[in-house]
Amino acid sequence: MRRLTAILLPVIGLLYPFLVYFGMEHVDTPVFALALGAVWLIRAPSLLKQPGGRWMVGAALAYCVILAFSGEAALLRWYPTLISLLLLSVFALSLRFGPPIVERIARAREPDLPDAAIPYTRKVTWVWVGFFIFNALTSTILTLWEPISWWTLYNGLIVYFIMGVLFIGEWVLRRRLRGKS
Template sequence: MRKLSSILLPVIGLLYPFFVYFGMEHVSTPVFALILGAVWLIRAPALLRQPGGHWMLGAALAYCVLLAFSGEALMLRWYPALISALLLFVFGISLKYGPPMVERIARVREPDLPPEAIPYTRKVTWVWVGFFVFNGLMSTALTLWAPLSWWTLYNGFIAYLLMGALFGGEWLLRRRLRKPA
């Protein structure tokens, strides 16, 4: 069950723009809110053990409550911007109160991270902060001024291509930097 719950939220997040695009005419906004809230509650025990997890869970559940009571279908489109803002907060606050989020992630695979890698993880965390600012602004602009099809294309496809390019580029750079001279 724990494995299923750790996969459920990211999969729902990945498919969320398509659920909104295809489901807005068939599923009421409060039902969307109920399903989304249930997914966050299923994931809650794991989130509460992660840095910033309390904030993410609280904000996501508050959004679900607002969504359920407002019944406004347009509010469904704000979810990707909210997620970007939450991730921006978590990554940004880790830069102030350390260790940087990328260092925390790196230490999962390599607990004895070499000291010279620490400044690098800080720089990569800054890159992700920049990405979350850009992504949040794009999601917001598309929510406010673009048709649903553009919003779906960006939030359901282009944003993930950009994340993949960022992951891939950083992985290639890291491999190059780690090669012995």
């Protein structure tokens, strides 16, 4: 059951643009809000233990409440922007109040992380801050001025391609840097 709940939120996140695209005409906005809120509540216990988890859960649930009570289908398109802004906040605040998120992730795999790796993890965290700024802006522009088909294509496919390039690029760079040390 724990594994199921651990993958539920990411899967809903991946499918969300398509659910909105295909469901806006057939599902009332409060139903979307209720389902999304339920997913966040299911994941809340584990998210509350993570850096920035309280803010993420609180903001996501506040979004669901606004969505439910407004009934505005147009608000459904703001969810990817909200998530990007929340992740931007978590990553940026970790740079200010440390340790950076990427360092925390690295230490989870390698508790005795070499001191030389710390500046690198800080730089990678900055790259993700830049990505979240770009993603929030792109998603906002698509929400405000472009058709839902473009919004769905970007938020349901293109953004994951960009993230994949970032992950693979960082992995390749890290392997090269480790080979030189």
